[in-house]
Amino acid sequence: MFHGTTIVAVKKDGKTAIAGDGQVSLQNTIVKHTARKVRRIYNDKVICGFAGSTADALTLQEKFEGRLKDFNGNLTRAAVELAKEWRTDKYLRRLEALLLVADHERVYLISGNGDVLEPDEGVHAIGSGGPYALAAARAMLRHTNLSAPEIARNAIQIAAEICVFTNNDIVMEQI
DSSP states (O other): OOOOOOEEEEEEEEEEEEEOOOOOEEEEEEEEOOOEEEEEEETTEEEEEEEEEEHHHHHHOOOOOHHHHHTTHHHHHHHHHHEEEEHTTGGGOOOOOOEEEEEEOOOOEETTTTTOOOOOSEEEEOOOOOOOHHHHHHHHHHHHOOOHHHHHHHHHHHHHHOTTOOOSOEEEEEE
């Protein structure tokens, strides 16, 4: 479990938003409220959010961006190649993080177990507050007319009300 992080991705009506909270915890202590865990990469064409050890996540984000360059921005191919490398490389295999990545067409969760998962309903969430944000986002997607960014923001706010490792200092990017 990745404490101190909640990231949610929502795809709706041709728009994709990834939102993340700003809390960083060290064991049971909050050490930062305004961390930026969601970023635009690859000439602002891809959004990447991460959960886990910051150094590990940033290393993986850089590797992923390199894969995007290798495959001319092909999100699927870059995600699969990163997952393969992450699972088989002795150094990378030890990294503890998860990535949520999106472009204008797709959203993927990438893990060190070799997973490249595209959501059925256009919603993914990771981190300690991920299950709460996922449930909230799915409910809003099914039962409201809110936009992707509105759903993502509200999902993080709801997770922050439930998960002690999530706050409501939200950073969001959308495509």
